[in-house]
Amino acid sequence: MEKCLSSTIKLLLVDDHSIIRAGYQQILQKDPSVRVIAEAESSFCAVAIYARVQPDVVVMDLSIPQKKDTDEVSSTCGIETIRxxxxxxxxxxxxxxxxxSGDPYPSQALSAGALGYLTKHCAPSELIEAVRSVYAGQRYLSAAIKAELNTGEESTNSLTRLSQRELEVFSMLAESHPIAKIADVMCLSPKTVHAHRANILxxxxxxxxxxxxxxxxxQGLIET
Known part of the structure; x- marks a missing residue:
C-alpha cells in the first residue's frame, strides 16, 4: 500500500557500526523535516523493524551482517535485504x-529495488538531497555512480560475468580471506571454494x- 507524503520524512538507518549511524543521524536531523525513527545493524533486524515501524525511507549500507552478533559482513546480504x-x-x-562504488553493486542494488545509491564520500548536503528525492519517489544517483553505470568500458563491467555466489567469493578473496575461512563463512567445502575461485579467474x-x-x-570495492 502506497504511503501518503507528509511534512516529516521518517527514516530507518541500517549500518552495522553504531558510530556511523550516530553520524548519519546528526547530519540528517539538521533538516527539521527529517526524523530518524529507528536503527538496525543487521539484515534480520532491518527487515523486522521495517515491517514494524513502516518508515518513509530506508538509508542502508550494503555491507551488513545477516544477524546482530555475526562478525562477517557481506554485500550480498545487503542486496538480499533490499529484496x-x-x-x-x-x-x-x-x-x-x-x-x-564499483559495478556490479549499484546495478544489483537498483535491480533489487533501491531507488537511490550514494557512496560514503558524498557531502552531507547531498545525502539530505538524496533522501528528499527518494522520498518523493525519484531515483537519485551520485555523479560517480551515474558515470559508473553509463560507462561502456569492459573493465568496469567485468564483474557482471560472475554469479552471485562467485561475486561473494570474489569479495572475500579480495579482502585476503583464506580459503578455509571463506568455506566456513559460506558453509561450503574448501573444494567448492577452490572451484569458484578457478571460475572467477x-x-x-x-x-x-x-x-x-x-x-x-x-573498481572501488576495497580501499588500499
Whole structure:
C-alpha cells in the first residue's frame, strides 16, 4: 500500500557500526523535516523493524551482517535485504549509502529495488538531497555512480560475468580471506571454494589472488 507524503520524512538507518549511524543521524536531523525513527545493524533486524515501524525511507549500507552478533559482513546480504523489504512492501523507498562504488553493486542494488545509491564520500548536503528525492519517489544517483553505470568500458563491467555466489567469493578473496575461512563463512567445502575461485579467474581473465585484489581496488570495492 502506497504511503501518503507528509511534512516529516521518517527514516530507518541500517549500518552495522553504531558510530556511523550516530553520524548519519546528526547530519540528517539538521533538516527539521527529517526524523530518524529507528536503527538496525543487521539484515534480520532491518527487515523486522521495517515491517514494524513502516518508515518513509530506508538509508542502508550494503555491507551488513545477516544477524546482530555475526562478525562477517557481506554485500550480498545487503542486496538480499533490499529484496526482502521490497517483497514486504513493493512501494518501499530505499537509499543505499555505502563504500562500494564499483559495478556490479549499484546495478544489483537498483535491480533489487533501491531507488537511490550514494557512496560514503558524498557531502552531507547531498545525502539530505538524496533522501528528499527518494522520498518523493525519484531515483537519485551520485555523479560517480551515474558515470559508473553509463560507462561502456569492459573493465568496469567485468564483474557482471560472475554469479552471485562467485561475486561473494570474489569479495572475500579480495579482502585476503583464506580459503578455509571463506568455506566456513559460506558453509561450503574448501573444494567448492577452490572451484569458484578457478571460475572467477577464468571469467575475469586473471592469474592469481593478487590480480583479484588489484581489480577490486580499481573498481572501488576495497580501499588500499
Amino acid at each position: 526482502k523489504i521490497i517483497q514486504h512492501d513493493e512501494n518501499a523507498k530505499i537509499l543505499v549509502l555505502t563504500a562500494l 577464468r571469467k575475469l581473465e586473471l592469474k592469481n589472488n593478487a590480480d583479484i585484489v588489484r581489480l577490486a581496488v580499481r
